[in-house]
Amino acid sequence: MAEWKVQRHEEKYRLSAPQAAELELMLSALLQKDRYSANGAYFIRSLYFDTADDADYNDKLIGADRRQKLRLRLYHLDSPAVKLEIKNKTGSLSYKQSTTLTRAQALALANGDCEFLLDLPGDTARRAYTFFRREQRRPTALVDYERTAFTSPVAQVRITLDRNIRAAKTSDLFGAGCPMFGVHSGGVCVLEVKYDAFLPGYLRGVLTSVGPAKMSIGKYELARQLLDG
Numbered sequence: 001m002a003e004w005k006v007q008r009h010e011e012k013y014r015l016s017a018p019q020a021a022e023l024e025l026m027l028s029a030l031l032q033k034d035r036y037s038a039n040g041a042y043f044i045r046s047l048y049f050d051t052a053d054d055a056d057y058n059d060k061l062i063g064a065d066r067r068q069k070l071r072l073r074l075y076h077l078d079s080p081a082v083k084l085e086i087k088n089k090t091g092s093l094s095y096k097q098s099t100t101l102t103r104a105q106a107l108a109l110a111n112g113d114c115e116f117l118l119d120l121p122g123d124t125a126r127r128a129y130t131f132f133r134r135e136q137r138r139p140t141a142l143v144d145y146e147r148t149a150f151t152s153p154v155a156q157v158r159i160t161l162d163r164n165i166r167a168a169k170t171s172d173l174f175g176a177g178c179p180m181f182g183v184h185s186g187g188v189c190v191l192e193v194k195y196d197a198f199l200p201g202y203l204r205g206v207l208t209s210v211g212p213a214k215m216s217i218g219k220y221e222l223a224r225q226l227l228d229g
Contacts, residue, residue, distance in 0.1 A: 003099045003122040008156070009199075010094040013191040013212035020161055020189035023210045024148060027159060030206065031150040034158075036075075041146035041163065047072045047110060047173050048220050049137040057140070060221050066090050069220060070131055072106050077174050082106035086127055094194070099124040103174070110139055110171045139171035141223045144180060145190075155195045157203065162190040167223035183222045190219055 015023065036042045049070045050056045059067045066088070073083040084106075085098040099122050101109070108116060114132035117125045131137055145165040151158050165188060166180035191212055193199065217225075 003097070003124050007093065007095045008194045008196055009092050010089070011092060011193045012215040012218055013193070013207070014215050015161070015189040015191050015210070015212050017187060017189065019210050019212060020163065020191070023191070023206070023212075024161060026206050026210070027150045030203070031152050031157075031159070034149040034151050037147070037149045041148045041161075043076060044145055044147050044162075045074050045077070045173070046143045046220075047139055047171065048141045048143065048223075049109075049132075050140040051135045051137055054140070054224075055135070057221060057224050060217055063216065070128065070137060071220075072101070072109060072173060074106075074173070077176055079103070082173070084109070084124065084128055086124060086131070097124040097127065106173060110173045112138065140169075141220060141227060142168045142170050142172065142178060142180075143219055143223045145219065152200070152203075154200055155198050157199065158192075158194045159203070160192045160194075162192070162219065165190065165219055165222065167226055169227045181226055183219070183226050188222075190215070190222075 056067065056069055068089070069087045071085050071087070073085055080103055082101050082103065083098045084101050085096060088095045099120065105116055109132075114129055117129035117132070143165065144167075145162045147160050147162050149158060149160045164186050165183040166186060167183060168178045168180050170178055172178050193207065
């Protein structure tokens with residue numbers, strides 16, 4: 001069972017559809033698309049888990065410097081494998097742990113059964129079990145979107161454009177017919193910029209020229225505002 005640990009800087013911005021189209025055109029001339037984006041944008045679905053008092057959501061809303069998220073993530077609905085991810089942030093520095101679950105294990109978590117995590121190797125499963133048991137985490141938002149990703153080996157830069165962001169208040173992780181609601185009517189594009197030590201100046205210049213608005217909240221918080229509003 002594979003396990004990953006990644007620590008990087010992460011910045012989020014909001015783009016209008018015209019800004020996103022302009023930026024994608026500029027990035028296409030400068031960077032390579034990742035292998036998943038070679039034939040166009042690809043699908044991502046995340047199921048987020050929060051505490052009974054919505055600690056993760058509220059920490060972000062009040063601007064807490066240290067924050068975390070716990071989620072399941074898949075890339076197509078018939079996927080035999082699902083990522084379990086724990087994401088911690090301090091300021092702009094992001095640290096993510098992930099491990100791979102089977103479809104049955106992911107369904108068990110979505111339905112409130114976390115005991116199998118004790119039988120899995122690795123720190124991610126152990127930490128996740130503690131979160132589920134100690135904090136009584138439960139599913140709070142299902143979020144879908146389409147992603148286009150660009151990469152550069154310099155500073156391990158990864159720039160993603162997430163469009164058609166939509167959400168549902170359900171734990172139906174593999175459901176194809178979930179009634180979804182578009183975040184900002186589906187018209188907002190979220191730009192994420194990730195890098196190791198620094199973002200090359202020419203890429204910072206490209207971003208500045210498009211004029212994106214820096215975001216204080218991410219897709220999970222946008223989804224919760226929509227679903228709870």
